[in-house]
Amino acid sequence: MTLTVQPHRESVGLKAGQLYLDGQWGPGSGGETWTHLHPATGEAVGEFAVATASDVDAAVAAARKAFESGTWSNARAGVRIKLLHRYAGLLREHAEELRALQALDNSVPLSFSGSIYATSVEVAADVFDHHAGWVDKLGGQTLPPYQGGDHLAMTFREPIGVVAAILPWNAPFLLFAQKVAPALAAGCTVVLKPSEYCTFTVLRMVELLIEAGLPEGTLNVVTGPGDPVGEALITHPDVDKVSFTGSRGVGRRIIEASAGTLKRVSLELGGKSPALVFADAPNLGLAAATVVGAVTMGLSGQACVANTRALVQREVYDEFLAAAQGMAAAITYGDPFDPGVLASPLINPRQLERVLGYIEKGKEEGARLVTGGERLGGDLTAGNFVGPTIFADVDNDSTLAREEIFGPVLAVVPFTDEEEAVRLANDTEYGLGASVFSADAQRAFRVSRKLRAGTIGINGFQVEPHLPFGGFKQSGLGREGGESSIEAFTELKSVYLPLTDEMM
Known part of the structure; x- marks a missing residue:
């Protein structure tokens, strides 16, 4: 039977996507x-608007106007707190709808x-x-006072200004929250x-944020591909900060x-994360399954922090491979x-060909293919499916490992x-995450203390809303989550106030 998602599209009530500029959809x-x-x-799922450079100008201008007006940036703490909590509640209330939209966007299974x-x-709601x-x-x-007469020396944290938040397609719930929540909490405005491969989910999340009461202009949305939309946004002179998750190539372009304007930048740029499996792992089968x-x-390896390198101690190497195959x-x-x-499936045909090319490269370089390595056919022929692929005896200097x-x-x-x-x-040039099984x-x-990576899991791995997430080396700049993400959306200001007329 031919696979189709059209009935789900109709049941979800998917509508055409529009831009959201200064409080108006269009x-x-x-x-x-x-x-x-x-x-x-x-199958064609739906259509959405592609922004022009003029639309990006309008979005940034709206965000700047809203920021300078102080409607949100100077709002009392209680106002911002209540709105963010209200929005978290709306996310939980509409969870099933949002998950269905994501399945129509990037095909992440509801399971x-x-x-x-x-x-x-739930993770997005918790982040907010x-x-x-x-x-x-x-x-x-x-x-x-450090020196001089009687005076006060003070510091303040103030919102950084207009933020360009650029999302990937693979984890819209978490990454929308990791960028938008701290920006709004700090008092910033956002474009x-x-x-373009996961737009409808994000547009619905924006609608719910508007429903929660976010003032006009505080959040603006421009949709479309990186060229021209993303390029117009990252080069815009009135953007104060760019927060981006995606490829190293785009990250370098953002830097x-x-x-030109010394924009503040936060970048999460992927990884080649290792799992270190020692012979005394408490449950080797569970380690292999993890x-x-x-x-x-879920994402079929299309996750920046996935442990795509398994370093396995020789005493349990064959046993690990058998469990991994299972x-x-x-x-x-x-x-x-x-x-x-x-x-x-993989997100698009280009990524499908890219992954199949890496598999062929692994064979050419002498790695031993244990299982998989082929595009899936039958009822799945129209999709971008590649089955689970495991290579053994991989050289750590090879393409598969680098x-x-x-x-x-998995290498x-x-x-x-x-x-x-x-x-x-x-x-490795990367340093995003790692796991240790012992x-x-x-x-x-x-x-774990010796590993050069931003997040280490011991006998497991989890993302937490209150823990900073980000990478060492070429895995990026800055952190998202916890106090560090609030700091990333603020500027620190020093204020000096003399308490007498005495000259300093």
Whole structure:
């Protein structure tokens, strides 16, 4: 039977996507639209407006006007707190609708978005609730005089201004929240650009934010591809900060574009995260299932922090591979609305060809293909499906081990001892995340401190709203989550006040 998502499109009530500028929904000034093709079926799901450079100008101007007016930036803490909590409640209330929209956008199965916290609507609501708690704590310091006469030395945290928030397609709930929540909590105004491959979900999240009572102009939305929409946004002279999650290539372009006006920049640029599996892992089968699941379930490896390198101690290497194969065999594909489906297709045909190219490269470089490595056919032929792929005996200097594939491909590398494991793990240009599997708590903690990565999981991995998330090395700049993300959307100001007329 031919796979189709059209009945779900109609039941969700998907409508054409528009821009949101200065409190008004409308088409792009150029009249151009983008037709979104579903990655599992190739069907046209819906259309949305493609913004022009003039539309981006209008969005930034609206955000600037709103910021300077102080309607939101100078609003009392209680006003901002209540609105952010109200919005978190609306997200929870509309969770099923939002998950369905995401399944129409990027084909992440409902089974995954309903059970895995990091890809759920609940995580977005929690992020907004968490940052609401920071609004009345954006304080500075009062410092004693260091020299001179009687005076006060004070610091204040103030909103950074107009923020360009640019989202990827793979985790709209979390990444919308990780960018928009701290920006609004700090008092900034925002111009938001969702990915062209996951727009309808984000537009509905924006509608709910408007319903929560956000003032006009505080959040503006421009839709369309990176060129021309993203380029016009990152180069705009009146944008004070760019917050971006995506590829290293675009991240480098943002740094170049920011130089002219010295924009503040936060970048999360992917990874080649290792899982270090020691022979004394408390449950080797569970460790293998966790690693393989992260690379295959849900997003099919299209996640920046997925452990795409498994470094496995030689004593348990064969046992790990056997368990990994068993986990890979259990992954199911198809209609994302089917509760029995566990994994998504690749997001578009270009990514499909890219991943298949990496698989061929792995074979050419001598890695041993244990399972998978092929595009899935049959009823799935019209989609961008690649089955779980595991390579063993991978050289840590090879392409498979060095480059971010962004697909369901796991590179398994053997190691002998702790020293070699740490060396192999750190031998990468990336440094986003890592996992350590060991029953020896001292070793697990010792190794985690030696790893050059932003988030380390010990015998598991989780994203938390109150923990900073970001990378070392070429995995990015800055952090999202917790106090560090509030700091990223504020400027620190020092104020000097003499208390007498005495000359200093």
